[in-house]
Amino acid sequence: MDRPQDRIRSVLDSRLRATARFLRRNPLTLAGAVIVATLSVTATLGPVVVPYDPTATNVGPQIQSPTLAHPLGTDQLGRDVLSRVVHGARYSLGIALLVTGIRVVLGTIVGLAAGYAGGWIDEALMRLVDIQLAFPGLVLALVVAGILGPSLRNVMIALAVVGWATYARIVRGTVLSAKEREYVAAGRLFGAPRWRIARRHLLPSVMNPVMVIGTLNIGTVVLATAGLSFIGLGAQPPTPEWGTMLAGGRHYLRTAWWLVNVPGIAIALTVLGFNLLGDGLRDALDPHLQTRVEEV
Template sequence: MGSGLGIVVGRNFRIRLGGWIVCALALVALVGPLVTPYDPTAQSLGARLQGPSLAHPLGTDALGRDVATRLVYGARISLALALVATLVRLVIGTAIGVVAATGGTLADTALMRLVDVQLAFPGLVLALVVAGVLGPSLTNVVIALSVVGWATYARLVRGSVLAIKDRPFVQVARLYGTPRRRIVGRHLLPNVASPVIVLATLNLGTVVLAAAGLSFLGLGAQPPTAEWGTMIANGRIYLRSAPWLITAPGVAIAVTVIGFNLLGDGLRDALDPDHLDDRQRRHP
């Protein structure tokens, strides 16, 4: 199984390309702020709206701030926000899905009706409502995006647990008197990890895009914080005279989303048991 997975990963172009993109973004977010010579919030009105040059590779904004520096700091904020929101979604959704699948009919019915109610609302609209009620801040964006995303994990985990909880290895554990908590931790969760990992990887790109959208509408990061959505919002009025103000963060968002989508699609193929079996037959 391990060698088969290694073969699929090694041959899967999407995993390699998506992985390189994600690693490059993470490296920029971690190392970039340490090497850039500019302050992302320091204003220099004498250098406002300068085009790309050797001193400012991506130009400057309306307040004379270096766009490349703000883009680097924005990568740190966007990736951190996406990771936190996705982790909260994953933990809440997994817990609810496991309880629904193993807690009996009453718990299953109650929790799944809650999931249905949450899924009945368009995700972005619900996030707008939550962020609008809580007020504009990055913390409230994380809360809003977590509230609208956990139900998908709950439904996925519940279905996966129901599919395996009556298999022989789980029944044997029950016959030996293994506590439910240990059965969940040692037998159920490890066997539902693959689809959850794929969903989480795909969600990372979605969360980056949604967070940028909320910041663009004024509900996320507030000036002078360097965040991609806020950079697009501040630069949109200079679309004709200084297009680099929205091109740079727009391309950064697109590349990030593409990277996570490629990585998620590749992992889905690599972690598909049928796909792995086929690879093992071809490469024994």
């Protein structure tokens, strides 16, 4: 008789083999996973490894091209660009994960309540979703961030407020389909409480589409955060955030290309990595899933 440990090991081995086969058949997904893993390690360990303070000014090597001492050069205040980009990864990825998490939780709660309750609750919540989706996401985020004032915290609030409705609509549609299935009807016949049916049967059915949308959405949040910081509504100097670095280096584009290109490439790689990974998750979890991801 097999021991529980052997069964667990067998299941893990089969899933690892299936994952390996999927990645071999999808090299773009593998590339996205590598990019995301590299960025995650950089954001976690990079600030401990880099030798320079990302905010300390230096009167010596200002606007210095890449050298052995400064592999990505220095900026107009003598700060090491590599150290600032590495520290910026922690800001950008941290904000993106937090904002996406808030969107997922809020949108899932609203969508689950609307789809399962139905009636006037569904109507009221979906009209609220329609109102939010009627405004372009980035424009609404600009308004909210402008009202609250320039800071990273206010940018997170603005982006979280304007992005949850997409999740609510997708979750509601999935719940409307799932609640008509036999196991949900059986739970109602046996007198199971509504909250237990929602938690045990309906919530797991929405996890796959939510994971796909969330992964794709992380890249757009990174891009939106950098955009808001670029125009002065997000991180403020001397915070080493990628959008702030772009804003500070735009005046030196002709003479110091690295000030703009380095954070720009970091943003582009981050968005590309999460988009490739999200597309792979969509194919792996739900090949028939067709979603519309908002700009923000």
